[in-house]
Amino acid sequence: MKIAVTGASGILGTDIVKALKNQGWEVLEFNSKNIVLEDLADVRQRLSPFRPDIVIHSAAMTNVDLCEDDRDAAVKTNVIGTHNMALVAAEVGARMVYISSCGVYGNGKTEPYNELDATHPLNFHHFTKLAGEQRVIDHHHRYLILRTGWLFGGDVTQRKNFVEARRREATTASVLKSAGDKFGSPTYTVDLARQLVFLLQQEVYGLFNAVNSGGASRYDYVAEILNLLQLKTPLEKVDSNAFPRRANMPDNEVLDNMYLRLRGFDQMRDWRAALADYITTNYA
Numbered sequence: 001m002k003i004a005v006t007g008a009s010g011i012l013g014t015d016i017v018k019a020l021k022n023q024g025w026e027v028l029e030f031n032s033k034n035i036v037l038e039d040l041a042d043v044r045q046r047l048s049p050f051r052p053d054i055v056i057h058s059a060a061m062t063n064v065d066l067c068e069d070d071r072d073a074a075v076k077t078n079v080i081g082t083h084n085m086a087l088v089a090a091e092v093g094a095r096m097v098y099i100s101s102c103g104v105y106g107n108g109k110t111e112p113y114n115e116l117d118a119t120h121p122l123n124f125h126h127f128t129k130l131a132g133e134q135r136v137i138d139h140h141h142r143y144l145i146l147r148t149g150w151l152f153g154g155d156v157t158q159r160k161n162f163v164e165a166r167r168r169e170a171t172t173a174s175v176l177k178s179a180g181d182k183f184g185s186p187t188y189t190v191d192l193a194r195q196l197v198f199l200l201q202q203e204v205y206g207l208f209n210a211v212n213s214g215g216a217s218r219y220d221y222v223a224e225i226l227n228l229l230q231l232k233t234p235l236e237k238v239d240s241n242a243f244p245r246r247a248n249m250p251d252n253e254v255l256d257n258m259y260l261r262l263r264g265f266d267q268m269r270d271w272r273a274a275l276a277d278y279i280t281t282n283y284a
């Protein structure tokens with residue numbers, strides 16, 4: 001099997017590439033240095049000669065606040081880039097995987113969101129992720145869209161490593177503060193990559209929520225990180241207003257993997273077990 005992966009240097013992409021190679025599959029890796037996503041000719045030229053069986057599009061402009069500041073750049077990468085990936089995947093006869101976001105649901109529910117819930121993105125980043133989904137659906141028939149969120153994983157040098165960022169904060173600050181009024185589904189990149197490989201093996205298509213189970217507030221999540229790292233720095237539960245942001249963020253991003261569960265495909269364990277696994281593997 002030959003698989004092209006965008007976003008291969010990101011925290012999720014790194015673990016997707018590892019999981020694919022573990023299967024003995026041939027992987028062609030892309031990051032911002034070797035593909036221009038918004039340029040259809042470039043995407044075509046990079047992908048077509050490889051003749052991939054599957055295209056996994058994990059690249060995105062992921063800085064949510066920056067997407068508010070530079071909307072053109074967000075559209076170029078997240079919407080036009082995804083449009084181009086879907087077009088070229090269809091042209092070369094490859095299956096298409098698109099990584100989307102829990103944030104597309106926006107606000108409206110206090111319970112976990114399932115795939116039947118309406119989408120109401122609250123910020124520009126989430127608008128572009130939803131628009132990306134629609135481009136995939138419009139231009140491809142054999143697609144797999146995974147809505148995920150609150151990812152942790154990667155190595156300590158990766159900019160977006162949430163666990164490492166909290167560890168550093170806890171070793172330098174006298175007190176940590178975390179929001180008790182924002183909820184999500186912390187999700188381990190290794191688990192998501194494993195779930196994706198399983199779905200590829202089953203040749204499953206469609207749109208699925210894909211997160212580790214059991215929701216948490218940001219405060220619960222950080223408390224568990226400190227607990228597992230055995231760091232004693234006090235953690236204060238605060239209102240999210242203590243962290244002003246340019247992007248409007250949903251209060252509840254907890255997902256229910258309803259379709260994975262009901263179709264018998266859900267392999268995602270509880271986030272606390274996944275986090276313990278990550279910390280044991282990387283900090284023991």
Ligand SMILES: NC(=O)c1ccc[n+]([C@@H]2O[C@H](COP(=O)([O-])OP(=O)(O)OC[C@H]3O[C@@H](n4cnc5c(N)ncnc54)[C@H](OP(=O)(O)O)[C@@H]3O)[C@@H](O)[C@H]2O)c1
Nearest residue numbers: 007008009010011012031032058059060062101149150151
């Ligand atoms: N992290 C989360 O909590 C979260 C939540 C919901 C959904 N997601 C989705 O999951 C996917 C992976 O996220 P992540 O956290 O792994 O991302 P990440 O660590 O920020 O990595 C982003 C990846 O995309 C590449 N990229 C960005 N802009 C690009 C461009 N214009 N052209 C080509 N490549 C570009 C980056 O390449 P360089 O390294 O060269 O910059 C990098 O490989 C994304 O689609 C994201 O929307 C993530």
